[in-house]
Amino acid sequence: MDFGSFLTAPEINVKVITYRDIFQDKAMLENRFGDEYKDLSAIIKLDHADFKQLDVKKGDTVILKNSFGRVVVKAMESGYETPHKGIAYMPKSPWSNMLVSDETGGTGVPKFKDISVTVTSAKGEKVTELML
Known part of the structure; x- marks a missing residue:
C-alpha cells in the first residue's frame, strides 16, 4: 500500500443556487x-478557486452530499469573471x-436557492443514473 491511499480527497462546503436553462x-x-439532457443537467458550476482546492479538472465527476x-455529477467552471468562492x-x-430539503417552513415550496452541500472528487465514478 502506498502512502497516498491513506490521504482523504479534498473536500469543500458550498451553497448551491439552482437555475433554469433554456438549452x-x-x-x-x-x-x-x-x-x-443528462449532459446539460447533471453538472455543477464552480468558482475557479473551488476547482483548484478540489484538485479536479473540467468534466471530472464530483460527489455532492448533504443530510x-x-x-455524482460533472464539475464545470462557471466562467464568471467575478469570484464566487463557496457558491x-x-x-x-x-x-x-x-439534495433539496423536504422542509418548506410552512410555505409548501422547497428551498431551491440555498442548498448546502459538501463537494469531493468522485475519482472516476459515473454520473448518478435516473431511476425509471
Missing part, C-alpha cells in the same frame, strides 16, 4: 432520459432535487 429545457422536451441526499450553480433537475 436544458429543450433537451428535456426532446428526451428526458437522453444523454443530451438529504448524495449525487456553486446547478440547473434545476432531478440531480439537484436529490
Whole structure:
C-alpha cells in the first residue's frame, strides 16, 4: 500500500443556487432520459478557486452530499469573471432535487436557492443514473 491511499480527497462546503436553462429545457422536451439532457443537467458550476482546492479538472465527476441526499455529477467552471468562492450553480433537475430539503417552513415550496452541500472528487465514478 502506498502512502497516498491513506490521504482523504479534498473536500469543500458550498451553497448551491439552482437555475433554469433554456438549452436544458429543450433537451428535456426532446428526451428526458437522453444523454443530451443528462449532459446539460447533471453538472455543477464552480468558482475557479473551488476547482483548484478540489484538485479536479473540467468534466471530472464530483460527489455532492448533504443530510438529504448524495449525487455524482460533472464539475464545470462557471466562467464568471467575478469570484464566487463557496457558491456553486446547478440547473434545476432531478440531480439537484436529490439534495433539496423536504422542509418548506410552512410555505409548501422547497428551498431551491440555498442548498448546502459538501463537494469531493468522485475519482472516476459515473454520473448518478435516473431511476425509471
